[in-house]
Amino acid sequence: MQEYLDVLDEDGKATGKSASREEVHSHGVWHLTAQVLLMNLQGEILVHRRARNKKYYPGLWDVYFGGHVLSGETPSQALIREAQEETNLILKGKDFQFLFDIKKADVQNDGNFINNDFAQVYLAQKDFDLTELALQVEEIEEVKFISLAKLQEIVTADGQDFIPREHEYELLFKALKVNRQN
Numbered sequence: 001m002q003e004y005l006d007v008l009d010e011d012g013k014a015t016g017k018s019a020s021r022e023e024v025h026s027h028g029v030w031h032l033t034a035q036v037l038l039m040n041l042q043g044e045i046l047v048h049r050r051a052r053n054k055k056y057y058p059g060l061w062d063v064y065f066g067g068h069v070l071s072g073e074t075p076s077q078a079l080i081r082e083a084q085e086e087t088n089l090i091l092k093g094k095d096f097q098f099l100f101d102i103k104k105a106d107v108q109n110d111g112n113f114i115n116n117d118f119a120q121v122y123l124a125q126k127d128f129d130l131t132e133l134a135l136q137v138e139e140i141e142e143v144k145f146i147s148l149a150k151l152q153e154i155v156t157a158d159g160q161d162f163i164p165r166e167h168e169y170e171l172l173f174k175a176l177k178v179n180r181q182n
Helices: 021-027 075-087 148-156 168-181
Strands: 004-008 014-020 031-039 044-050 065-068 097-108 113-125 140-147
Touching (some): 004 021, 004 031, 044 148, 065 075, 075 113, 075 140, 097 168, 113 168, 140 148
Antiparallel strands (some): 004 014
């Protein structure tokens, strides 16, 4: 089934048009994504290794679950759908706490995959039992918990196989620090 995404302008405003996922990534069309950081009640982050067949950062560890917001869908709806597809985890809209927006432009695979997106980043904090997760093998190879301190140590050093996110990690750590103070 062909997925269609709402087309955004360079300022993140809806244009009223939609494009297929393939068009979006072959032509660098701006679109919306939603990402959620899953954290257990002990403050550990659920990270996952992306499947090696993925076009975008194959085999690297990622701190976010989520993906494209389909045409006509809200970011919360996209996160609920993606979490269930990728892990069989059932989340609800009330589980998401908005952290920040970020504009990202990235080119992969010798220019054959262009990802220009506006990402809405959320936090969902609840207990997760790894043995109850059913991983979608086309998307995820493995999952594990990692402490926030360990994540900061890894991405501050050399990244150790994590998706490079330049200043996004700084925004994330700042948002989580503010969140913990509230």
